[in-house]
Amino acid sequence: MKGRTSGEREKTMRQLVFDNDELAGAEGFDRAEVIPLHEEAQEPRPARGMRRAGWLLVACGLALLPWLYLLATGLPATATAAHWPVAWVGLDTLEALGLIATGLLAARGDRRHALAAAATATLLVVDAWFDTTTAAPGGDFATAVAMALGAELPLAALCGRLALRALSRHA
Numbered sequence: 001m002k003g004r005t006s007g008e009r010e011k012t013m014r015q016l017v018f019d020n021d022e023l024a025g026a027e028g029f030d031r032a033e034v035i036p037l038h039e040e041a042q043e044p045r046p047a048r049g050m051r052r053a054g055w056l057l058v059a060c061g062l063a064l065l066p067w068l069y070l071l072a073t074g075l076p077a078t079a080t081a082a083h084w085p086v087a088w089v090g091l092d093t094l095e096a097l098g099l100i101a102t103g104l105l106a107a108r109g110d111r112r113h114a115l116a117a118a119a120t121a122t123l124l125v126v127d128a129w130f131d132t133t134t135a136a137p138g139g140d141f142a143t144a145v146a147m148a149l150g151a152e153l154p155l156a157a158l159c160g161r162l163a164l165r166a167l168s169r170h171a
Contacts, residue, residue, distance in 0.1 A: 091130075095123045102159060114166035117159040124156035 046054070081087065098120030105113035128148035135144035 091123065091127055095120065095127060098123055098159075099155070102162065106162060111166055114163045117163040117166070121156040121159035121163065124152045124159065128152040128156070 098116055102113050102116040102120050105116055131144040131152070132141070132148055135141040
């Protein structure tokens, strides 16, 4: 079925339906039966371990809400970081590796490009956020906004689209 359009799939997946009148004279047939050629796949219920992990993650996310309040009210307005350049170079290195991995996997038609694309999109959005929120007013802020709007967020959108397309195609 690969490569067929939606209309072609519908034509090949029709149900066989016989009328009771058509089968009335046939021996051994008391009534007509609908025999589906294709049944819609139902989402399987996740395994117990997966459900537990899911609820654990929800609980951890909810537990972070009070912590966010403490951070918002307790952090100083400015701070000095000892390894500031390492943090930024490390983030940009991860982005470069993510873009390269996503591109190579996508070019080869490897479905795992969806994982790399999702991670890379996340890194790019985080970079845009921190660039703009940590930039000094004036020229630095304008440069951060230009980079976010001109490079980081469009690349994040492209990576996000690649990831979603791969998920919807193989679901």
